[in-house]
Amino acid sequence: MSEHHGGHVQHHPPAKATWGMASSATLHCLTGCAIGEVLGLVIATALGWSVAPSIALAVVLAFLFGYLLTLIPLRRAGVGWGSAVKLALAADTVSIIVMEIVDNGVMLVIPGAMTAGLTSALFWGALAVSFAVAFVVTTPVNKWIIGRGKGHAVIHAYHH
Numbered sequence: 001m002s003e004h005h006g007g008h009v010q011h012h013p014p015a016k017a018t019w020g021m022a023s024s025a026t027l028h029c030l031t032g033c034a035i036g037e038v039l040g041l042v043i044a045t046a047l048g049w050s051v052a053p054s055i056a057l058a059v060v061l062a063f064l065f066g067y068l069l070t071l072i073p074l075r076r077a078g079v080g081w082g083s084a085v086k087l088a089l090a091a092d093t094v095s096i097i098v099m100e101i102v103d104n105g106v107m108l109v110i111p112g113a114m115t116a117g118l119t120s121a122l123f124w125g126a127l128a129v130s131f132a133v134a135f136v137v138t139t140p141v142n143k144w145i146i147g148r149g150k151g152h153a154v155i156h157a158y159h160h
Contacts (some may be wrong), residue, residue, distance in 0.1 A: 017147035028152070029096055029138065030099060032062065035061075036058065036060075036064055036065035040059070074158055095145070095152075098141050103133070107127065107130045110122075
């Protein structure tokens with residue numbers, strides 16, 4: 001952040017990132033990812049897809065819903081579409097990438113989780129564990145990003 005004073009620019013460091021801010025940003029990301037992943041896996045299961053295309057659809061929808069959960073409040077705050085999309089990409093991309101790598105990685109290493117089916121306790125238990133691990137891994141990443149004035153720090157001014 002910078003201000004103009006007397007013909008020169010003063011730079012201010014970003015506000016100190018707290019664990020609460022990081023947890024909130026991560027929970028926001030996790031919500032979008034979870035909606036997208038569950039919807040993707042439901043669709044893929046209904047279509048009888050194998051593991052790889054199922055994961056691909058789930059990841060695409062996780063990004064879509066992750067960004068959507070940022071776009072909607074920005075648009076409600078009066079931000080134009082172009083700016084809102086840029087802000088959502090800046091705020092969420094790294095967080096969603098980390099979350100998707102971790103939660104899908106956990107699902108893949110739990111034997112039988114991806115092929116257990118939507119009516120299986122193994123599937124839902126593994127998914128819950130994968131989201132929990134992703135939250136724990138992604139929160140410090142978000143804290144670091146916010147501390148640098150990036151990620152959810154770029155949309156903080158639009159929150160009411």
